[in-house]
Amino acid sequence: MKNKLGKQTLQFPFLPRIVGSYSIVGEKEGKGPMAKWFDMILEEDTFGEKTWEKAESKMLKQAMLQALQKSGREKDEIDTVLSGDLINQIMSSSFMARDLSIPFLGIYGACSTMTESMIMGSMMIDGGYASNILVGASSHYCTAERQFRMPLEHGNHRPPSAQWTSTASGAMVLSADDKGDTAVKQGKNQPQGQKLREVYLSHATIGKILDTGIKDPNQMGAAMAPAAVDTIVRHLSDMERSPEFYDIILSGDLGMIGRDIALDLLSGRGINLNGIFNDCGAMMYDKKQDTHSGGSGCGCSASIFCSYVYDEMRTGKINNALLISTGALLSTISSQQGESIPGIAHAVAVTTKGVI
Amino acid sequence: MKNKLGKQTLQFPFLPRIVGSYSIVGEKEGKGPMAKWFDMILEEDTFGEKTWEKAESKMLKQAMLQALQKSGREKDEIDTVLSGDLINQIMSSSFMARDLSIPFLGIYGACSTMTESMIMGSMMIDGGYASNILVGASSHYCTAERQFRMPLEHGNHRPPSAQWTSTASGAMVLSADDKGDTAVKQGKNQPQGQKLREVYLSHATIGKILDTGIKDPNQMGAAMAPAAVDTIVRHLSDMERSPEFYDIILSGDLGMIGRDIALDLLSGRGINLNGIFNDCGAMMYDKKQDTHSGGSGCGCSASIFCSYVYDEMRTGKINNALLISTGALLSTISSQQGESIPGIAHAVAVTTKGVI
16 A cells, blocks of 8 residues: 555655635634634624524635635636535535535534545545645534534533534645645735745544543543544554654644643653644633633634644744544434444644655 | 546546445335345344434444455454444444444535445545545434434325435445455355456546525435436546446436436436436335335435445446435525525446456
8 A cells, every 4th residue: 555654544645735725713713812813703703694504604615715715726626625514414514515516525523524624635636536625624603502502592501621612614725736825925924025835734644433431522622532642642653753743733622621631641651742732622712711621613623723833834833733633423312312422533744845 | 637537527547346245224125126135134123222323323333344244354454434324413423433443534425425435435445545445324214204304203294205214224345455255155146156246446426516496305306316417417428438338327316206307307418318227216115115206315325236236246237337326415404594405416437347
């Protein structure tokens, strides 16, 4: 198997490139510590639509179209859109893809969806099946709350371990050739005229479902941390890399509690990630924003990767990043039927270097 | 792009092989005209479980494990499982994959899920990212009815255009090498000692979402037929093939009404598929079984392809097949919010010949 390193780590020898990316977040996320990185912050979370579901689909469509514009490509140059979200039957993605009128492959990995879309998109580019692929993911606090928990009007209390589903979408164009992303050159965080680096997807580690028996949907970080740890350990082992190879190892979204559990579990296996490791859910909000354990939702790691990480790679402040999006594969029915919460985590290695 | 023929048609030059397949259906499906082809027919649709959701997940797991056994491979030789279903957050697939403990990529394409899994699995094998992949899809009448329509206890009337969600699962092993499927050699429909052919996936056409504005969820065939027609037309055009190249062109699941609409639309574009074209939904039940327009659900085309079509290809009665699984990308929320029903259709070309 020419492109397979370990059992679950794949290599992309032709280095699919990220040639445009875009992030949109809601009001609350736009008041958090990551605000300066996002391309667009909504003034109000309905985005001018009559329902939150339509608002989420519009956010995702906007992210896709803007990523496309930054890539310098035309819509008819895109071979396939890969996308997913948390809403039943991935409604936000389906209606986004209907409006774009580009061939569509729907995916679902709960909050791991962004890396799942990047893995599948990279295989399509690297394997020679496509020239340009749009990938993305989204979530919305209001659509997720009423589907998975309680109507917002109910105003129920949340325990300290609960996470806050981010209102956020992220999208990017993956491409077989390197033209693109002119818009970032005028990005608000980069000085004019600065030489920017190309960003490539080099490897991916597909996640295995781990279920440690946690049944409390307010303990998602704890439910997902073992899967994140398993994927990180397998990735480093398959790649024969020490953690220091990476400038940043970023999970998404374990939240504050899950991040600490993951660090503990890793240290128990002799792996010290202090100073390298962070979590998109833990980064998204200020403590004073009262989200308890931090952010979650497909859009959380999608929007942070498509803004902060990508921009820092373009300017060379980050040269090697490992993104591990984590998903809690529960549904309201599985919880009601007494099932525990299976966790999954997929990793992608992203680099600014042209050799692997 | 070496592996891309047209805008949406992909070529698999290394010819991923189907080395084992298995189908399970429910009681009602086991009394229909396709009964003799299925590997297993349930005596009752709970499959010994306390809930229908657990029953559906068990059916899918059984199909995966039995396909694996027929392939002659061990579980740890499987690189990834690709699977999806209709239940919110693809619960049947997630819990199946948790129990199998194999790396998992979840997908969602409504009733087009089986071909979506075959396309992604074929890219993983053909692109050199995997040696063996398990793909599959499932549906269950009782889980789908209560999620999408009414509690069964409600006993509501169904209009004549309604389709019946099949209780069915299908799974197969795709492989980079050709050893496998010894079990079929003792299959109930093949004479002992008969020389069997190898079955390959040669091409795939990824579907575009088409929405003609139909809002009635009891008119799914009509909502999906234009997408099926679009995919068939693009496939034949990209491949420069006439319909007669195929021994069978099989959609799934337009049902009786959708099949006739598709034939009409095709004939309006100068394409005559009479005698070649059929639909898995239209084939699944007898008229006297009172399912109105026929079967639907991810498991319908999955189980018919994994039994009848695959077995007829093994014995050489079918040498070239085009399977077009069709999906209606609605959710209960999208219907309640007045949205129309987007349709999608993905096609895979399957052949017994080693050259393409």
